[in-house]
Amino acid sequence: MPLVKNGAVVEDRFTRVLDDAAIVDDVPVIMPAARLLADVGDLAGRRGATGVLWPNDRDISQLAPHLDRLALVALDFPNFRDGRAYSQARILRERYNYRGELRATGQVLRDQFLLLHRAGFDSFEVSKPADASAFAETIARYSVVYQPADAGTPAALRRRNASSKAGARVHLREHDA
Amino acid sequence: MYVYDDFDRTLVDERVNEFRDQVARRLSGELTEDEFKPLRLMNGVYLQLHAYMLRVAIPYGTLSSEQLRTLAHIARRYDRDYGHFTTRQNLQFNWIKLSDLPDVMADLAKAGLHGMQTSGNCVRNVTTDQWGGVAPDEIEDPRIWAEILRQHSTMHPEFTYLPRKFKIAITAAAHDRAAVRVHDIGLRLHKNGAGESGFEVVVGGGLGRTPFVGKTIKPFLPKRDLLSYVEAILRVYNQYGRRDNIYKARIKILVHEMGAEKFGAEVDAEWQNIKDGALAIDLAFIADIASRFRYPKYENLANEPPALTQVRSRNSRFDTWFRNSVTPHKQRGYAIVTLSLKPEGAPPGDATSEQMDAIASLADRYSFSEIRVAHEQNLVLPHVAQRDLPVLWEQLEKIGVATPNVGLVSDIIACPGLDYCSLANTRSIPVAQELTRRFKNLGTQRELGRLHINISGCINACGHHHVGHIGILGVEKNGQEFFQITLGGRADEKAELGCLLGPAVPYAEVADVIEDVVAAYVELRDQPNELFVDTVKRIGVEPFKERVYAAR
Amino acid sequence: MTAPSQQKLKVHGPVVVTGNRLSDGAVVYRGAIGWTARLSEASVVSNAQAAKDLLVLASKDDAAVGAYVAPVEINNGQIEPGNLRERIRLAGPTFDLPASFGI
Ligand code: SF4
Numbered sequence: 001m002p003l004v005k006n007g008a009v010v011e012d013r014f015t016r017v018l019d020d021a022a023i024v025d026d027v028p029v030i031m032p033a034a035r036l037l038a039d040v041g042d043l044a045g046r047r048g049a050t051g052v053l054w055p056n057d058r059d060i061s062q063l064a065p066h067l068d069r070l071a072l073v074a075l076d077f078p079n080f081r082d083g084r085a086y087s088q089a090r091i092l093r094e095r096y097n098y099r100g101e102l103r104a105t106g107q108v109l110r111d112q113f114l115l116l117h118r119a120g121f122d123s124f125e126v127s128k129p130a131d132a133s134a135f136a137e138t139i140a141r142y143s144v145v146y147q148p149a150d151a152g153t154p155a156a157l158r159r160r161n162a163s164s165k166a167g168a169r170v171h172l173r174e175h176d177a
Numbered sequence: 178m179y180v181y182d183d184f185d186r187t188l189v190d191e192r193v194n195e196f197r198d199q200v201a202r203r204l205s206g207e208l209t210e211d212e213f214k215p216l217r218l219m220n221g222v223y224l225q226l227h228a229y230m231l232r233v234a235i236p237y238g239t240l241s242s243e244q245l246r247t248l249a250h251i252a253r254r255y256d257r258d259y260g261h262f263t264t265r266q267n268l269q270f271n272w273i274k275l276s277d278l279p280d281v282m283a284d285l286a287k288a289g290l291h292g293m294q295t296s297g298n299c300v301r302n303v304t305t306d307q308w309g310g311v312a313p314d315e316i317e318d319p320r321i322w323a324e325i326l327r328q329h330s331t332m333h334p335e336f337t338y339l340p341r342k343f344k345i346a347i348t349a350a351a352h353d354r355a356a357v358r359v360h361d362i363g364l365r366l367h368k369n370g371a372g373e374s375g376f377e378v379v380v381g382g383g384l385g386r387t388p389f390v391g392k393t394i395k396p397f398l399p400k401r402d403l404l405s406y407v408e409a410i411l412r413v414y415n416q417y418g419r420r421d422n423i424y425k426a427r428i429k430i431l432v433h434e435m436g437a438e439k440f441g442a443e444v445d446a447e448w449q450n451i452k453d454g455a456l457a458i459d460l461a462f463i464a465d466i467a468s469r470f471r472y473p474k475y476e477n478l479a480n481e482p483p484a485l486t487q488v489r490s491r492n493s494r495f496d497t498w499f500r501n502s503v504t505p506h507k508q509r510g511y512a513i514v515t516l517s518l519k520p521e522g523a524p525p526g527d528a529t530s531e532q533m534d535a536i537a538s539l540a541d542r543y544s545f546s547e548i549r550v551a552h553e554q555n556l557v558l559p560h561v562a563q564r565d566l567p568v569l570w571e572q573l574e575k576i577g578v579a580t581p582n583v584g585l586v587s588d589i590i591a592c593p594g595l596d597y598c599s600l601a602n603t604r605s606i607p608v609a610q611e612l613t614r615r616f617k618n619l620g621t622q623r624e625l626g627r628l629h630i631n632i633s634g635c636i637n638a639c640g641h642h643h644v645g646h647i648g649i650l651g652v653e654k655n656g657q658e659f660f661q662i663t664l665g666g667r668a669d670e671k672a673e674l675g676c677l678l679g680p681a682v683p684y685a686e687v688a689d690v691i692e693d694v695v696a697a698y699v700e701l702r703d704q705p706n707e708l709f710v711d712t713v714k715r716i717g718v719e720p721f722k723e724r725v726y727a728a729r
Numbered sequence: 730m731t732a733p734s735q736q737k738l739k740v741h742g743p744v745v746v747t748g749n750r751l752s753d754g755a756v757v758y759r760g761a762i763g764w765t766a767r768l769s770e771a772s773v774v775s776n777a778q779a780a781k782d783l784l785v786l787a788s789k790d791d792a793a794v795g796a797y798v799a800p801v802e803i804n805n806g807q808i809e810p811g812n813l814r815e816r817i818r819l820a821g822p823t824f825d826l827p828a829s830f831g832i
C-alpha cells in the first residue's frame with residue numbers, strides 16, 4: 001500500500017507491531033492503542049520513534065497525555081464512509097495541538113484526500129496505487145473552501161480576498177488573524 | 178436573493194470538474210459502484226426505478242427567474258420536459274442519464290445551481306420559512322442564517338461522512354412554516370426578555386421509521402455562537418451516533434438513547450472548547466452575508482388599491498383565488514402569491530418546462546425576478562404589487578397554476594412513491610390524483626377549511642405523513658398495496674404526530690376511507706370554523722374510527 | 730448491503746435477474762449474452778441455485794448496477810413482470826407524465 005507524505009509517494013519508515021510482538025529499540029514502530037496505554041512507561045527511553053494506531057471508536061482524549069512522546073498517530077477508516085476519524089483528527093490538531101505525523105489508514109481513497117488533508121492529516125496509506133500518484137492534482141481540485149478547518153490551521157470562516165475580482169464590496173474576514 | 182460572487186462561483190465550478198472526473202472514472206470502471214455511490218449522492222444523484230434522478234438544491238427555497246429558466250432548460254434538454262418540486266424545497270429530475278450529468282451540472286453551475294447537500298450523509302440543504310424576508314410576522318430574515326449555515330456546512334471536512342443525513346431548519350416567525358421541531362436541528366430565532374435575538378435550539382426531531390418531536394437543549398443561544406454550537410452538536414453526533422444499524426443512525430436515536438439532558442451536556446462540554454475560537458460570529462460577518470442578499474426596491478404603494486378592490490367585487494372567481502392564494506406582505510401595497518402546483522388530477526408538485534419558463538417571465542414582470550419554492554410543493558411569487566394581482570391572475574390561470582386550493586384538502590403533499598422510487602412499498606401519486614378528483618368541488622373544499630393530506634409510499638416518510646392532518650402511509654401486505662391512515666398530525670409550532678385510525682386499507686378503498694373521514698369530521702366538528710386538526714385534538718380518533726370502520 | 734452472492738434466495742416460480750444500466754439508468758435484464766433492455770430476451774430460471782448463478786455472473790458485469798432477482802410470469806409463452814414494482818419498472822409510471830397535461 002503506497003504511503004503519501006508531503007504530497008509524494010514515499011517509503012514507510014514505520015513498522016507495525018501487534019499486541020505481543022517484540023519491539024526493536026531503534027526501529028520506528030506503530031503499535032496498537034491498548035499496548036501503548038499499557039506500556040507507556042517502558043516506551044519513554046526508546047531510541048526509535050513511536051507511533052500509535054488509534055481506533056475510531058475510542059475516546060481520543062485518552063491519548064492526549066501521551067502525545068508529546070509520539071511521532072505518529074494513525075487514525076482508522078474501516079471504510080471510507082465511516083467518518084469518525086475526521087473528528088478525532090481535528091481534535092488532535094486543534095485542541096491538543098498535536099504537530100507530529102497524522103496518518104490516515106484503512107480505506108483511503110482519492111475522493112476523500114482533500115477532506116482528510118483539511119481535517120489535519122498529513123500522511124496517507126492509500127488503498128490504490130493510481131490514487132496515490134494522483135494525490136497532488138487531487139488536493140489542488142479546489143482553490144476555495146468555506147470553513148475554518150484546514151490542516152490544523154483554522155482559516156477564515158469565509159475568506160474573500162479584498163483584491164479579488166469580486167470587487168470592493170468584499171473584505172477580508174480572518175477570524176483567527 | 179443571495180447573489181453569488183466569484184468565490185461561490187469558483188467553488189461550484191470546481192465541483193463540476195471534480196464530478197466530471199468522478200463520472201469518467203466510474204464509467205471507465207476505475208471506481209466501483211460502492212465507491213462511486215456516496216460521491217454521486219453528494220451531488221444529488223440517485224438511481225431510481227427507471228433512471229437516475231437528480232435533485233437540485235434550492236437553498237431556502239429561493240430562486241431567481243434566471244435559475245428557474247435554467248431548470249426549465251435542463252428539463253427540456255436532458256429530461257422529459259418537467260421537474261418535480263419536493264417538500265424540502267428542492268427540485269428533482271426523474272429521467273437523467275449518468276453520462277449527461279457532468280454537462281447538466283455545468284449548465285446548472287452557470288446559474289449558480291448544483292446538487293450539493295441534497296443527498297448523502299452530510300448536512301443537507303438548510304430549509305427555512307418559504308416567506309423569509311417578506312412575512313409580516315418574522316423578526317428578521319431567516320435566510321441569512323440559512324445561508325451562513327449553508328456555507329459553513331458545504332463540503333465540511335469533518336462532517337461529510339456522518340452516520341446519516343442531517344437536516345437543519347430555521348424559522349424566525351411566530352408561526353413556524355419550516356417545521357423546525359421535526360428536524361435533526363431546529364432553530365427558532367426569537368427575542369429574549371432583554372430584547373436580544375437568538376436561537377432556541379431543538380435537536381433530535383424527525384419523521385421516518387421512528388418519528389420524534391425534537392427536544393429543546395438550548396432555550397436561548399446568542400447569534401455569535403450559532404456556528405460553534407452547531408459544530409459541537411455535529412461533533413458529538415459524528416463520534417457517538419450509531420453506525421451499526423442504518424435505521425438507528427439518525428441523531429434522534431442518539432438523543433433518545435442518551436436522553437436530551439445528557440446529550441445537551443455533552444454538546445455543552447464540547448462547545449466550551451470551541452465557542453471562542455474561529456467560529457465565533459461577529460457583526461461584520463453577518464453584515465457581509467446579509468449584503469449579498471438583494472432586496473427589491475419596492476415602490477411606495479397603498480394597500481387595497483382600487484385596481485384590486487374593483488376586480489374583487491366584480492369578478493367572484495378572482496376574488497375566490499385572491500382569498501385563497503394571496504397572503505399579506507411585510508411591505509405596504511404588496512402581496513405574497515402562492516401558485517398551486519396541484520390542479521385536479523395532476524401529480525403534486527410537478528411543473529413542465531413551459532410552465533417554469535412562463536413563471537420565470539411572470540416573476541420578471543411582477544415579482545422582482547424572484548420565485549420561492551414552498552414546502553407544500555407549490556411555488557410562490559413573493560413580491561407582487563397588489564394592483565398587479567388581477568392581471569397576474571389571468572396569466573397564472575392560462576398556465577394552470579391558479580387553482581384556488583392552497584391549504585385545502587386537494588393541496589396534497591405526496592412523495593414520488595412506487596411510480597419512481599426504488600424504496601417504495603406503494604404508489605402515492607395516483608392516490609393523490611384520485612383524492613383531488615373526489616374533492617374537486619372548490620366550494621366543498623373551502624367549506625372544509627384548512628386540511629392537509631400527506632402521503633408517503635413507505636416508512637421513510639418523504640411525504641411527511643406523520644405530520645399531515647390526515648396522513649397516508651403505504652405498506653405492503655402479501656405483495657399488495659395497503660395504506661395506514663393517521664389523523665391529527667401537524668408540523669407547525671404545535672407539532673404533533675398523527676394517531677393511527679385503524680387497520681390498513683387496500684389501494685382500491687383508500688380514497689373512500691378518506692372521504693368517510695372527512696364526512697365524519699363535518700358531522701363531528703362543534704362549529705363550522707373548527708378546523709379538522711382541532712376537532713381531532715378535541716375528541717381523539719375514536720369517534721372517527723367508529724364511523725369509518727362501522728360500514729366496513 | 731449483502732453482496733448478491735451472499736444473499737439468501739428464495740425462489741418460487743420463474744425469475745429473472747434485473748438491474749439498471751450504468752450509463753443511463755435504464756432498466757435491463759440479464760440475458761444469455763449480457764444485459765438487454767428487452768424482458769423477452771431475459772434468461773428465466775426457476776430454482777435458487779440457477780438464480781444465484783445468474784446473479785453472480787450478472788453482478789460481475791459492470792455495464793449495469795444493482796442487480797437483483799425479480800419474479801416474472803410466463804403467459805402464453807411471453808415473459809411478463811411478476812409484480813407491480815416490476816411492471817412499473819418496465820412500463821413507466823402508472824399515470825400520464827406531466828407534459829401531457831400541457832398548457
Ligand atoms: S417515502 Fe418512501 S416511497 Fe416515498 S419517496 Fe420516500 S423513500 Fe420513496
